[in-house]
Amino acid sequence: MTIDSPELSPLETLPTEILHAVVGHLVPWEFKGLSCTSKRLRQACLSILFRHVKFEFSQAGIRGLKDLLKSNVCGHITSFSYQITELLKTEILDFDLFRSDILTPDSYMEHAKDMYDAGYEADDFHSYMAIYKSVHGICSEQRSIIDEGADLILSSIFCALPLLREVRLSFREVLEDDDWLASDMIIEEEFYKHHLQVVSSAIHSARNVGVAIHTVSLLHFKIPYYHSWEQLNLDPLSESLRQLLGNSKVLRVRGVDERVLELLPHCVLDLRQLDMCGVVAPEKVIQDFFETNKKSIRSIGFHDVKILGLNRLDSNTPLSASMLYRMLGVPQSTLCRAADCGCLLWRKEGWRLLVGDGRSQLSTGTSAKRKYDEL
Numbered sequence: 577m578t579i580d581s582p583e584l585s586p587l588e589t590l591p592t593e594i595l596h597a598v599v600g601h602l603v604p605w606e607f608k609g610l611s612c613t614s615k616r617l618r619q620a621c622l623s624i625l626f627r628h629v630k631f632e633f634s635q636a637g638i639r640g641l642k643d644l645l646k647s648n649v650c651g652h653i654t655s656f657s658y659q660i661t662e663l664l665k666t667e668i669l670d671f672d673l674f675r676s677d678i679l680t681p682d683s684y685m686e687h688a689k690d691m692y693d694a695g696y697e698a699d700d701f702h703s704y705m706a707i708y709k710s711v712h713g714i715c716s717e718q719r720s721i722i723d724e725g726a727d728l729i730l731s732s733i734f735c736a737l738p739l740l741r742e743v744r745l746s747f748r749e750v751l752e753d754d755d756w757l758a759s760d761m762i763i764e765e766e767f768y769k770h771h772l773q774v775v776s777s778a779i780h781s782a783r784n785v786g787v788a789i790h791t792v793s794l795l796h797f798k799i800p801y802y803h804s805w806e807q808l809n810l811d812p813l814s815e816s817l818r819q820l821l822g823n824s825k826v827l828r829v830r831g832v833d834e835r836v837l838e839l840l841p842h843c844v845l846d847l848r849q850l851d852m853c854g855v856v857a858p859e860k861v862i863q864d865f866f867e868t869n870k871k872s873i874r875s876i877g878f879h880d881v882k883i884l885g886l887n888r889l890d891s892n893t894p895l896s897a898s899m900l901y902r903m904l905g906v907p908q909s910t911l912c913r914a915a916d917c918g919c920l921l922w923r924k925e926g927w928r929l930l931v932g933d934g935r936s937q938l939s940t941g942t943s944a945k946r947k948y949d950e951l
Contacts (some may be wrong), residue, residue, distance in 0.1 A: 623652045630657035638726045655742040660771040661750035662762040662800050664715040734782035742791035772816040791826035798833035817843040841865045851877035858884045866904045879917040879926030
């Protein structure tokens with residue numbers, strides 16, 4: 577008795593090189609679906625399916641990282657995203673300290689009254705104990721990871737990814753549903769120092785074994801909430817960023833806080849490419865970037881970038897090529913072409929200014945692969 581093998585589809589009969597080319601022109605949701613149709617097609621999709629991976633700072637994320645080390649996809653990964661949050665005060669773990677030093681019942685009642693007076697229903701805000709249980713759980717998980725050094729596995733991960741070229745740091749608020757509590761509950765002026773040091777160490781370890789990480793992306797990096805009368809010491813953050821961005825050739829920022837932007841020009845040297853998306857930047861920031869890196873910079877990409885206070889103090893003026901020419905002091909003949917931005921899959925609404933020998937590196941291709949790889 578013989579068992580007939582299933583008939584291959586026309587696509588499956590294509591040579592591997594052509595199959596890879598076909599898959600490379602698909603958008604993410606298309607090749608994800610295609611990868612589920614057969615073993616051969618999944619094998620052809622592997623290099624794109626796992627080109628970019630994303631993990632978060634959590635116990636589930638750490639378990640995922642351990643599983644990644646045991647997998648057979650490490651050789652395909654070129655971009656690694658790590659989602660991080662602010663760290664909560666350890667006093668939260670002690671209920672007596674929490675109710676006396678962090679969120680007193682009286683403070684909670686005052687806030688609840690303000691919400692009620694503003695038209696919110698009682699069901700719209702959490703009870704005192706519900707808030708405590710939530711932040712206690714988050715804080716306990718954070719301390720468990722840090723005290724055990726579990727997130728230090730990032731160094732082993734990066735060293736195990738031979739094709740890794742980009743590290744993306746995605747910043748997220750730790751108390752998204754109760755952000756009014758943030759100023760009292762996050763560690764003051766910690767500014768993601770722990771996370772930045774862990775990632776910096778992982779990048780340096782990987783580079784030491786030959787992994788050519790040249791790009792760092794900062795997504796939605798904002799200074800945690802603070803009271804307007806407080807004087808922030810941003811020197812520790814500046815030093816952490818300097819360690820993170822050292823020896824990087826490409827810096828990409830999206831949705832980054834103005835105060836962070838002001839630090840960045842002094843934290844990265846010999847930059848070849850700067851990409852900006854969804855930011856409001858003082859004119860001086862862009863000028864400082866160019867001045868600090870004028871001998872090395874070859875390319876500046878921008879999309880949905882607004883210049884703060886250009887016409888009047890509170891104005892946000894969309895950045896244009898002519899404005900960039902003037903700010904950087906380069907001639908109007910400098911090449912500036914329409915370019916892709918990762919926040920858009922289909923439309924070329926960004927721009928890229930090429931200076932120096934960057935002109936020779938211009939690529940006008942608009943394949944789905946490039947769209948997927950962009951910021």
